[in-house]
Amino acid sequence: MNGPSLALRQRSLGDPSAEFPLFPPLTRGCPATSTDSLAYPLEITYDYAKVDRRLFAQEPGPDLARWSPLLPPLEAPTLGEGGTPLVEFGEVYVKDESRNPTWSHKDRLNRVAISAAVACGAPGVVVASSGNHGASAAAYAARAGLRAIVLASADSPLAVQAFVRAYGAKVVSVPVEARWPLLREVVDRLGYHPVSNQTVTHTGHPFGPEGYKTIAYELFLQLGEVPAAVFTPTGYAELLYGVWKGFVELRLLGLADRMPRMFSCETAAGGPHARALATGVPAAIVELGPTDAYGIAGTVGGHRGVVAVRDSGGEAVLVTDDELRRAQRDLARQGMWQELSGAAGVAGYRRLRRDFDGPVVCVATSSGFKDAGVGSERYPVVENPSLESLTA
Template identity: 65%
Template sequence: MTGDSLAVGQRSLGDPEVRYPLWPPALGGDPATSTEDVAYPVEVDYDYGRVPADLFGRDAPGRVDRWAALLPPLTTPGLGEGGTPLVEVEDAVFVKDESRNPTWSHKDRLNRCTVSAAVGVGARGVVVASSGNHGASAAAYSARAGLPCVVLTSAAVPPAVASFLAAYGAVVLPVPVEARWGLTRRIVEEYGFHPVSNLGVTHTGHPFGPEGYKTVAYEIHADLGVPEAVFVPTGYGELLFGVWKGFAELRRLGVTTEVPRLFSCEPAAGGPLHRAVSRGLPATWIEPGDTDAYSIGCPVNGYRGVHALRESRGEPLLVTDEEMRRAQTALAGRGLWAELSSAAAYAGYRQVRDSGRSFDGPVVCVSTSSGFKDIAVAAHRPQPVDPAWPEVQAHLAKAGITP
């Protein structure tokens, strides 16, 4: 299976001339270009000249395995990740519904790659710091690969998500947020575990992970061609980068001639990428305010996001919780129940549309995960209703339903 990969090495995003061998994954980013203030991530490089000519035919796209040539070596069987649908929610506005993945979020595309890396280096286990989707997904792929997994999480995790994190047999340790990175490093060093979350000063993440997100772009292209714009819920910017890189590869390979404009959609309560771009910096730290969009509330951006916005002539957007809530309700009214954080993309699109700008071609909003992961889920119990007919009629009338 790994023989399919055309990956040949790692390359710094800080300076593309700085290269490393493919193994081991450069977990802390590129030491050659990084400083005390910013860590530059590395990305995976491929032998693009050997990509099979029929890889990007516009037939049914299949799942992540189909694109093994342009992914890091997939050393371990997957769970049928990828192959998610585009659902049209307005005329020429499509939602890429990533809640159809094995653990019901986009993170499965990333963890197919990161856990493959853990197997590839012969790790004794996997360790991840996460409050939600990433942790559960890493736990699932570790289980699939037969590796133990330690999830360093927060005691403030939403109730349904607590069950989710524990479901796959991982050791789940709720610890204070500031203790997570130190513990991650120690479990790596003393137990020989492989980390699949960040180790760098600013965010670098796992170098193989964002490669998995390229498949979102490949699938959009297979179903729709190149859209005019793609709106992406943005925390550390790994998904944003992966979507950009996927489209950039299609152009590089001569399959397409354009890349779509990318719009990063961060919670207005924070928004380090927005600030970094506004100030022309590679990365900034911010003091995040309150937001219920816990999956994308980050104190620092990763350089990948800056890179993706610049190269796609994209824009950073900030969306309020209220805008996300309205977008979430609008999506549910079209039959899609997205996590609040996931509705950030559609909220960003609506913000741009309502400002009077329009798009000449189709637009895609990536919805990363399911409404089941939200903070408010399971917080209330339904109140019984008197089944007497006049009572029921009163309830229907209140909802505007009359005989």
């Protein structure tokens, strides 16, 4: 039933008539539609007529290979990604992606992107990341027997840098503005496969976001229906777009009769997707103010987020650090400790305060262990503990 990949080719989001062979992955955006000031991402098309609908009769569980017909070829071995729980949280559901192998949603992307590196015969992978993406890429590269170079920003959390190094990756802390030029040099001179962005507006790896479609598949099976709305933490919007595309495919296959509204939840310190949607442009670049939500803090947006929000009838929501902290605290008190950025879906839903005709899902993306400063605080020792001191 699962069978081989039914992926056919790459297609531009700037012009759907612009199509390219499936390999090699076009990691610098669409060559036919991109300009010096705007780069369009690519997506993967499939032979949907050959998809066996019994694919969606299975229980959701770990290993994305269960969805292999609707993914690019999976050449990298699994670490057991996917199959994450859907937890009731007040009036919404939380899809807890912190339960993945490296404790974030990025494992779904990297199972697919690292597979592309294996298929291309690359000697290694290179990624510019200050957190989840770097750790996940390093883990999947190690599992696949590939070398990994991670270009981290100089102010990324030390605990996260140690996490990445544990997988054997070469981690180099560099100024933020130096990461992408150095990444391109590693690609051009060493032949490493890039699994992060290289373009002026975000395009990233064309295969990677396909892994996020599996969140939509799982939600459909876990809920027994399509949710009315999905709120996702949004940095470069690969997650947002991937979840949206998964629901598009469910309708295309005749399994779903409606679509959810998609809500991008960005830090109010930046918000390039909110800017693009508000001004009607394909993608935007903004200045970034101070924020502790480093996982979704960026100046550069991409066209994927615009497509998902616009075509679904959703909205862009900007949330403050204080709103993120309240959502993070409340999630933790229900047993789900999330990174500050990972709580953006819940914070976005609370800010919007909208009634929906059906279930609402907030995606929570990453473990609270990933936050800056975690583990650095010291707590006093009670020298003469007693029951009274415990209950005071």
